[in-house]
Amino acid sequence: MVYTHKNPALLIMGLIMLAIGASVSLGWQAGVIQYLDLSKLTWEMTSLTYIFGGIAVVVGLWHLFGTHVEGHLDYYLSTVAGVIFILLIAMVVRWYLDPYIAVLSKAMGPVMGDKYLHDVLGLNYVVLGIVAGILVVNVFKVPRWAENGVRLSRLGLKTGVVLLGTLYSAAELQSLGGLSVMMIGVFVLGSVGLTLWLGARRNVPNSMGGVLSAGLGVCGVSAAVAAAPVVQAKSVEIAYTIGTILLWGVGCMFLFPVIGHLLNMSHLQFGAWAGTGILNSAQVAGAALAYQPDGIETLKVAEIFNITRVLVLPIIVVWLAVWYVKREESAPGVNAVRVIFEKFPVFVIGFLLMFGLSSTGIFAPAQHYQGKYFDNNIKEEKLLKPAQVETLRAEAAKVQREDQKAALARLMDNRKVMSPDDDDVLRGLVNAKALSKDANGVLKGAHKAVRHDAKKVAAFRDWITWLFAFGLVGLGMQITLASIKQAGGQPLVIGGIVGTLKAGLSLVVVLLFVHETI
Amino acid sequence: MTDPRSQDIDLQEEAGAKFHRGSALSIFKSDRHEDFMALLLSLCIALGVYFLVA
Numbered sequence: 068m069v070y071t072h073k074n075p076a077l078l079i080m081g082l083i084m085l086a087i088g089a090s091v092s093l094g095w096q097a098g099v100i101q102y103l104d105l106s107k108l109t110w111e112m113t114s115l116t117y118i119f120g121g122i123a124v125v126v127g128l129w130h131l132f133g134t135h136v137e138g139h140l141d142y143y144l145s146t147v148a149g150v151i152f153i154l155l156i157a158m159v160v161r162w163y164l165d166p167y168i169a170v171l172s173k174a175m176g177p178v179m180g181d182k183y184l185h186d187v188l189g190l191n192y193v194v195l196g197i198v199a200g201i202l203v204v205n206v207f208k209v210p211r212w213a214e215n216g217v218r219l220s221r222l223g224l225k226t227g228v229v230l231l232g233t234l235y236s237a238a239e240l241q242s243l244g245g246l247s248v249m250m251i252g253v254f255v256l257g258s259v260g261l262t263l264w265l266g267a268r269r270n271v272p273n274s275m276g277g278v279l280s281a282g283l284g285v286c287g288v289s290a291a292v293a294a295a296p297v298v299q300a301k302s303v304e305i306a307y308t309i310g311t312i313l314l315w316g317v318g319c320m321f322l323f324p325v326i327g328h329l330l331n332m333s334h335l336q337f338g339a340w341a342g343t344g345i346l347n348s349a350q351v352a353g354a355a356l357a358y359q360p361d362g363i364e365t366l367k368v369a370e371i372f373n374i375t376r377v378l379v380l381p382i383i384v385v386w387l388a389v390w391y392v393k394r395e396e397s398a399p400g401v402n403a404v405r406v407i408f409e410k411f412p413v414f415v416i417g418f419l420l421m422f423g424l425s426s427t428g429i430f431a432p433a434q435h436y437q438g439k440y441f442d443n444n445i446k447e448e449k450l451l452k453p454a455q456v457e458t459l460r461a462e463a464a465k466v467q468r469e470d471q472k473a474a475l476a477r478l479m480d481n482r483k484v485m486s487p488d489d490d491d492v493l494r495g496l497v498n499a500k501a502l503s504k505d506a507n508g509v510l511k512g513a514h515k516a517v518r519h520d521a522k523k524v525a526a527f528r529d530w531i532t533w534l535f536a537f538g539l540v541g542l543g544m545q546i547t548l549a550s551i552k553q554a555g556g557q558p559l560v561i562g563g564i565v566g567t568l569k570a571g572l573s574l575v576v577v578l579l580f581v582h583e584t585i
Numbered sequence: 586m587t588d589p590r591s592q593d594i595d596l597q598e599e600a601g602a603k604f605h606r607g608s609a610l611s612i613f614k615s616d617r618h619e620d621f622m623a624l625l626l627s628l629c630i631a632l633g634v635y636f637l638v639a
Contacts, residue, residue: 068605146612218612225623230630299616414620417627430635526634545610 070145071135072212077148080155081123088116103166123151149216156199157536165192182353189313193288196536197306200543209544220541225296225414227534232421233527235378238433251375254343258569259284265561273394274300277387279558282308283565286377287347297384297412298391302545311562316350324358334364340577342372344570367491381422388415431521438524441487449516450482455509462506471496484517
């Protein structure tokens with residue numbers, strides 16, 4: 068069987084990519100870049116289009132004019148057409164569709180705290196990529212010349228999961244409060260266990276139960292994507308899980324602040340509840356900001372709980388890997404240890420290795436979270452200027468809270484933020500809008516000067532984004548309407564049961580045990 | 586069955602597409618093979634980032 072199709076599609080796609088790159092280089096897209104706020108992406112818009120456009124043109128010429136015989140060369144080079152097809156769609160989603168939706172959403176103004184509609188609905192490149200893939204397969208069908216390459220999407224996803232380990236660090240986990248670790252530990256493990264149990268009771272496939280448990284238990288969409296290859300989830304199962312998480316999260320985000328106000332919860336209590344009970348990170352932040360629009364205390368607590376939850380991901384990935392292998396391969400007389408050894412998804416080891424390397428501080432200072440860290444050893448020119456200190460001093464009397472007064476005094480004395488705690492307190496002061504625009508601008512500048520983004524981890528983030536975008540568009544292309552019907556409504560039912568129990572029980576625990584300390 | 590020298594032997598038809606290697610979801614002959622490719626690819630990316638990004 069010869070896989071290569073004598074078709075001009077690859078050559079044409081390569082030329083389109085080169086045209087996109089050239090138009091960005093020559094400034095022909097300056098208006099679009101400014102309108103969609105793409106200035107940070109112009110480097111990747113030129114480099115990726117030139118690299119992959121060049122490859123597509125060369126291989127496309129070979130597809131069209133070369134002689135093809137059965138063998139490895141034909142088999143592997145025929146995948147290039149599908150890879151470029153997916154990449155082109157991913158580029159359109161990431162560079163044009165996702166930013167355009169963000170622009171439209173921002174034009175409508177914030178809807179929850181400072182969160183916009185696209186944040187609230189989780190309309191980012193992950194969801195849009197899957198939707199784009201689903202549209203392609205159900206409206207146009209995947210072209211024959213692209214079919215072989217589409218089968219590489221899972222490789223992209225697995226590679227992205229391995230690199231995901233670079234974003235987290237064990238040191239960050241150690242620095243979190245004891246209560247958040249205990250609560251999250253109980254609720255994450257409980258949710259995962261309950262979902263797996265319910266899935267088995269309701270005859271849901273193991274792969275569906277596995278991916279749903281990660282999504283409901285850990286941190287929503289990214290956990291579902293990370294767990295999917297571990298439990299060999301089908302594309303439609305990933306899509307169902309993401310849909311369930313986002314629907315549930317949106318509902319919680321509006322409901323939680325109302326209940327919080329009805330019960331007169333403290334900032335600490337509400338932050339702990341939102342960080343435990345709401346599934347997706349953006350929605351956690353949205354609910355916390357909606358509950359306390361004039362400060363940052365609730366958001367800070369919710370973030371601590373949310374980060375704790377994300378950092379449990381490596382444990383859950385290993386658990387699901389072992390659970391899935393045992394469930395799929397268990398039979399009387401079978402040696403479970405041997406089966407696990409033979410079937411364990413070894414890319415998970417790569418993920419753990421990257422997590423371990425990241426914890427040593429090889430890519431960023433060990434105390435980082437997703438590459439971001441605090442460091443106030445800054446150069447002289449980054450310190451506040453005397454005029455800026457005077458701006459703050461002139462308005463210091465407006466500050467009422469003691470912790471904010473003290474943090475502000477230390478900032479003015481040292482001309483820089485002195486600790487991560489001070490940084491949080493001063494962010495709260497900005498959020499409270501107690502000072503003038505100029506003074507808030509000075510505070511924001513001081514915050515930026517001590518918060519750093521490790522370049523290596525930022526580069527890993529870019530790689531992960533593209534690998535996930537590639538993988539998810541490709542997975543979307545494997546979701547037909549027939550497969551969606553076949554999956555049925557069980558994920559929504561299980562998601563509803565687990566989500567309600569998690570939210571209800573975490574509320575009870577918070578009300579009973581969370582008072583003033585984390 | 587076709588010519589024994591042909592790759593069409595054991596041709597699989599899944600999800601409407603025909604592939605003689607791998608499955609409907611992967612071009613690799615097994616999941617473990619795909620895992621190792623993912624590890625190799627991520628190692629290349631990690632080394633590239635480590636040495637090329639300042």
